[in-house]
Amino acid sequence: MTDEGPTGVSGQDIVAQAPVGITRFDASQEGSPVVYANERFLEMTGYAAAEVVGRDWLALRGEETDAASVAVLRDAVAASERAAVELRNYHADGTPFWNRVRVAPLRDGSDEVSEFVAFHEDVTEEKRHEETVEALHAVATRLQTEESVDAVCQRTVTAAATLLDYDMCTILIRDGDWLVPRATAAGAPADGSRRMRLDQGLAGKTYQTGEAWIVDDLAADANSDPAKEIYRSGISVPFGDGGVFQAVQTETNAFDQRDVDLTELLVTHTASAIGRIEREQELQRQNERLEAFADVVSHDLRNPLTVLGGSLQMAEETGEREHFERGRRALERMEQLIDDLLTLSQSGGAVEEAAAVDLATVAAECWDTVATSEATVSVQTAATVRCREGRLRQLLENLFRNAAEHASGAVAVTVGDLPDETGFYVEDDGPGVPDEERERVFESGYSTTGDGTGLGLSIVREIAEAHGWTVTLTDSARGGARFEISGVETVA
Incomplete structure (x- = not known):
């Protein structure tokens, strides 16, 4: 019973x-x-x-x-x-x-x-989860020791492969109008990831919505645009201000909410490490600007002040006009130096509010402010770019002024579009820049002319980087200097 x-x-x-x-x-x-x-x-x-x-x-x-x-x-x-x-x-x-x-x-x-x-x-799965969480927190410490964004991204995908079994995963970070792969796990195919437009595929959807997504069957998902046909399911998680982490598997239904939770924990540490690096880089740029200011104040401004003092003394003693003219030129030199210093101090902050600007119109107006009687410009662009208009004007004016100052006689300047609508260029038919000097020209205080401030191209670089653009110097087709500004967001 x-x-x-x-x-x-x-x-x-x-x-x-x-x-x-x-x-x-x-x-x-x-x-x-x-x-x-x-x-x-x-x-x-x-x-x-x-x-x-x-x-x-x-x-x-x-x-x-x-x-x-x-x-x-x-x-x-x-x-x-x-x-x-x-x-x-x-x-x-x-x-x-x-x-x-x-x-x-x-x-x-x-x-x-x-x-x-x-x-x-x-409770095996529960213990594995706890161990994985502990291991991911340990990864955070190692991520904070990395010194570059690429190194942080590579360590992240390595950790994802080792701890989360994501053999095929990648990190994409926004670069202009694109989400660009910065690191891919060793187990992924060599061509297993590619850059994506900001509104393209699952990566674009993740970037646009700021939400994590799981796709059980990539072939049946209208929003997905996988790089390889063998990819059958995927997970996509946003992080930071412009990053997307993605992992795929060759079978359907390979991911669940627990995978999302663990991935979000990992990439939170990634975003923190990248943020630290960017802050350190910005601090370094600020320090470099401060050093440039100190150099200009201690040396470049002292010279015209000395000239002005001597000219005033000679003018007082002799009353001759040439001493007044010499003093006036010293004052103009100081004014130019001060203007460039103020521009440089304001050019480095990140651009947060951008608007659509017609590049051709701004270029033509900037040319009128710096053109000489011997110089000409040809504007060959119809692009509309997203930027801070005031800073774009500073960038173009400095490039135009650089071309006019370094050409002996008439100079022809051209403004045009880069291939694939990735940006624009400003080139001239002047003497150009030797290969060994092309990196130095962007340094504060570097000048090849006796009356230059050495700040003009440094300002150009600061403005470009503040927009997330990249500026490079190469040869123009006519042998002069060609400045290419890439990564520019254009408006259709």
């Missing part, structure tokens, strides 16, 4: 069909042998009932089980008390699993403890 509940189900049936593993063992006998194991315990461990009953109740623990946890259980049994631990146990086939064990004494009618009951729960 067995006790039955109101539904007619016996207590033995409830134990046998319980969703957790249950065993009973006899603590009064040597070795505390198992006297009962329910179906869930046998299913969880892979053993048959005959292989379990009669064995030491801790026989499944394996050699790697934490001795301290085993001692906790044995002490609880000896004291007839409850206890709970997590043990590294082994299935019948030898594969390990984490077993959360809770034991409690069973008392008979005289309140004596004759047996113990143990509840077993396979």
